[in-house]
Amino acid sequence: MTQKNKLLLIDGSSLAFRAFYAIPGSVNSFINKNGLHTNALFSFHRMLENEMAKEQPTHVLVAFDAGKTTFRNEFYDAYKDGRQKTPGEFKEQMPYLRDLLQGFGIAHYELDNYEADDIIGTLATQVDPNEFDVVVLSGDRDLTQLAKENVRVDITVKGVSEIEENTPEYLMEKYGLNPLQIIDMKGLAGDSSDNIPGVTNIGEKTALKLLHEFGSVEGVYENVDGMKPSKRKENLINDKEQAFLSKKLATIEVEAPIDVPLDSLAYEGKDVGKLIEFYKEMDFKKFLTDLDTTAYDEENQIEKAEVNFEFVTEFTPEMFGARGGLYAEMLSDNYHTAEIVGISWSNGDKIYVSEPDLVLSSPLFQEWAVDPENKKQVFDAKRTIVALKRYGVTLEGIDFDVLLASYILNTNDNSKDIAEVAMDHDYYDISSDESIYGKGAKIAVPEDATSLHEHLARKIKAIEVLSDKLKNDLADNEQTDLFYEMELPLSIVLSNMEMTGIKLDSSRLRIMRDEFAIRLTEIENRIYEEAGETFNINSPKQLGVILFEKMQLPVIKKTKTGYSTAVDVLEQLRAQAPIVEDILQYRQIAKIQSTYVEGLLKVVNPSTGKVHTRYVQTLTQTGRLSSVDPNLQNIPIRLEEGRKIRQAFVPSHEGWKMFASDYSQIELRVLADISDDQHLKEAFLEGQDIHSSTAMRVFGIKDAADVTGNMRRQAKAVNFGIVYGISDYGLSQNLGITRKEAQTFIDTYFEKYPGVKQYMSDIVREAKDKGYVETLFHRRRFLKDINSRNFNLRSFAERTAMNTPIQGSAADIIKVAMIQMDERLKAENLQATMLLQVHDELIFEAPVEEIPILEKLVPEVMEAAVKLNVPLKVDSNFGDSWYDAK
Structure with a gap:
């Protein structure tokens, strides 16, 4: 028996819109170097990749709506009226969706006066069922009416990742209807998303009941006179014309005048060249590194940059030059503990790769590494210094750090994968680590040693090429001093701090653990007494029932699963019942116990009794350092229990x-400097208490002795709020005042400190002009x-x-x-x-x-x-x- 072809029909309009909302908060996260939003393109690509791999179709078409009006508007003007305005961030991506499809080698089609549904319905119906199985993919349930023996309709139910497969059997099991009765259901219940009216007050549940009894809209009206008197009967009679109109609107046209020969939809594979161009333009580095370009490279005689590396087991002085790259490969971010699995370096002319145990124990390598006159280019200096030190090698003479330079040039680009960093700077002759080592639980050194050695050699090549390029870029941006006088020497300082570590008195922490456990039990029992029963305090659902049903506290906010018991909600309720204050305190101490007491005990080095945090130098947008494994910057100090954690550091x-x-x-002193505000400068130059000084100006007080504690507190909130660009809403929440009062505070502050107001205006104008600050x-x-x-x-x-x-x-x-x-x-x-x-x-x-x-x-x-x-x-x-x- 000849194997049937498979036709994949994709509802491009529906799925592109779903893709736009597929990743929460992604609109602002996916923007290419030209300022184009790319989140819908990214999600659609991911969906397309998964669907093609899953279905392996022989023929494919993506259908699009041709415009806002179709033949349905000719007999119902209000069809699809009331839809929210399409976001501009979505519309700007749609033209590029066609480029993506061209890269995938997939045909696309639209037809004036018809919807994508009609194109799909026509093709799905007209193909020979003996030759073709059809899979329809959409986010619109209307298309389930097309399901039949050779047509399966897949509907996305969560973003574009989860799929519900609709067959006639499935629809019968789910609704008790055959596919064509889905149209009747729409006729009776309508569809608000398409502004199909249906019958007044008849929803899906009632429509199903009617169809189970009478079979169709026609069947309902053939029997409507015999129904018992009711409001539903009255609505059916009054809206008869509307019901048949709705059924007509919901019916997919299966004889649309399409001009799409089936053979033009035959899938012949990706157009790799176009995909490469598309990925580069969209800054889709991950997709680019994962793209198999072997056949394309061979066909177009494209070769990756020559590496000319040599794998060595014996070492000579000529292998180590006065200037060259150095790279130590590890398969974990935690370089304090990770094993080095490969070493590569260059002498300025040639690249070498060796086994770590061999080269790191070589006196020639050690002498070269420690000599500051031998200038080394690396990727992540601190990581390299700390890792080599664990193997007994002291590294001096680092001349350039590609990761640090890339981060300085654009703080948004902070990947730890050298291949992704390289692509940020238009260098593509390197593969991602994931493509070599795998990911997650499967990460491992490849069995093929040659691929590992070539990967390490290509990293050295990338470091050499990028070092020269990024030096010029830093100079163009006037950031050479920032690199050489601040960030690079700081990485050396930080590496020494990390290796030194800080002593932790574990016995003191264990005592705290016992003390906090007793304290938590006391608070827990008090909460149970106040609630009048025991319950799981850590369960938002159970806590919500206690607070808002049993104790009748006002409901501030609801979530999909019930009442919100988030901190901001409890903060607003703390004055209304003692139990709320106890719950807040319980949560704070429980977090200190688990995150810091237990957490620190887990990471203390058993041989040194110290903890060795890692400082992340290339993460934040402002340049601030971050601390991880463990994070020693976030130990809470507002609560005494949190401050006590610091007793263990000795x-x-x-x-x-x-x-x-x-x-x-x-930060306020910096504000005084860059704003050049005379009053702010005067306060610091005269050694005044800046918050009292601000309170005097904002509240119109002449004598500092008349400034109350509350006035100073409010002035302090305004001072630091200004530094962080606070809004009237944010300040109102901080001070427990109305937004109007908060705005008055801000306005008065700017009136009293005109230099600050001028700075704020100037810096925003400058940012709009340059695109950066x-x-x-x-x-x-x-x-x-x-x-x-x-x-x-x-x-x-x-x-x-x-x-x-x-x-x-x-x-x-x-x-x-x-x-x-x-x-x-x-x-x-x-x-x-x-x-x-x-x-x-x-x-x-x-x-x-x-x-x-x-x-x-x-x-x-x-x-x-x-x-x-x-x-x-x-x-x-x-x-x-x-x-x-x-």
Whole structure:
């Protein structure tokens, strides 16, 4: 028996719109370098890839609606009226959907005066069922009427990923209807999405009941006179004309005058060349790296860049030059523990690859690595330094870091995959790590050693090519100093801090664990007493029943699963019942217990008794450092229980102390500098309490003694709110006041500080013109939505433009201070060691006899790190633990 062909018919209009909403929050996340939104294209591509792999069709067509009006509008003007306006971010992507289909080698078609449904219905009906099986894919359930023995209708039920397969048997099981009766159901119940009216007050449930009894719209009206008197009967009689009109509107035309020869739909595979162009234009790096271009490359005589590498097991001095690339391969992000599975390097002329155990133990390699005169180009300097140190190799002389440079050029591009970074800079002669090692649980070194060696060699080639290119790009952006004087030396400082680690008193943490367990039990019992019963406090559903049904507290917000018990909801209810305050406290302590007490005990190094956090240097948009594995920057300090966690961080030597210094109000001082506001500058130059000073101006008070604690609190919220571009809503939530009152605060602030208001206006205007903003050190943040037509996106970008130069400059200042502090500690030959950076704070450990030196040295260095128009001020303390040093 000859195998049947398979025709795949895709409802392009329906699925493109579903693709647009398929990934929550994706509209703003998927934008290419030209500012085009690409989220619908990305999701549609993923759907298309999955569907083609699953169905393996011999023939394919994607059908589109030709326009807003069709032949149905000729007999019903209001057809599809009332639909929301199509988002501009969606419409701008539609022309490029045709380019994607061309790349896939898939035909597409539209027909004036008809819908995509009609094109699909006509083709599905007219093909010979003995020659073709048909699969229809859509997001519109109307098409289920087409199902029959050789036609299956797949409907997407969640985004574009989950599929419901509709056959006549399935429809009978689900609805008790045959496919054509789906049209009758629409005739009776209507369809609000298409503005098909149906019969008044008849929904799907009632329509099904009628059809099970009478079979069709016609059958219903043949028997309507015999129905018992009721409102439903009255509606049926009154809306008879409307019912038949609705059935007509819902009926897919299966004899549309299409001009699509079946042989033109034969699928012959992807047009790789067009796909490559499409992926590059859309910045779809992952799709590009996964694309198999072997046949295309051979056909077009395209060869990847020559690598000229040599795999070596014995080493000679000639292999190590005065300048070359170096790469250590690991299959985990945690380079503190990951095994090095391959090493590649170059001497400026040739690339070499070797087994890690061989090369890392070679005296020639070790001498080359430690010599600062031998300039090395790497990808992620800190990662490379720390990993090699674990193998006994000291690395000096790093001349360039491709990852750091790429991040500086565009903070949005922060991938850790060198292939993706390379593609950001139009270099494509390298494969992704995933294509070589796999992903998830399947990640492993390939059995074919040659493919591994070539992959490592190509990484060195990419590092060499990109080093030259990115140096020029940095110079063009006036960011050379930012790279060489801040980020690169900082990576060396951070690598030393990470390797040093910080001592953790595990016994103290275990005591805390027991104390917190007792405290949680006490709060838990109090909550049960207040509720009058026991329940699962960690279950939002059970908690919601207790608070909003049993205790009758006002419902603030509902979710799909019931009552919202989120923190913001409980905050609004805390004054209405003691149980709410106890629940909030229970949650906070439970999180401290699980995340920090238990979490820290899990990551302490058993041999050193220390924790070794990793600082992520290439993540945030503002340039701030992030801390992971464990995150030591987010230890909560507002609650005393959270602050106590710092008691477990202690010096690593007897007779030593912890010493901490942090910048006082650094972001407000930066604001005073860059806004050049005379009143703000005056407050800092005269050493005034900035929040009291602001309160005096905002509330019109002449004597600082008359400023109340509440006034100062409100002024502080406004001060820091301005720094973070806060809205009237945000300030109202912070202060518990109305939005109108909050807006009055903001307006008064700008009136009293006109320089700040002028800065805010100027920086937004500059951002709209340039597309980015800069810190004092030329760190750029690109704002792709600064000129968006969407008010919310544009407003967020404007607030970001205002606060990024402030926050970013503050982050840059402490980076400069860290570099200079490291140099001074070495120059003064002190034993004191810099251990941690937590936002605006530096933490050290030092012998007790060096504490008086640090009390002078650290503020001296930090306050002089950068020259502003107002003084920088540092507060310092010391003690037996990090807690005591605050």
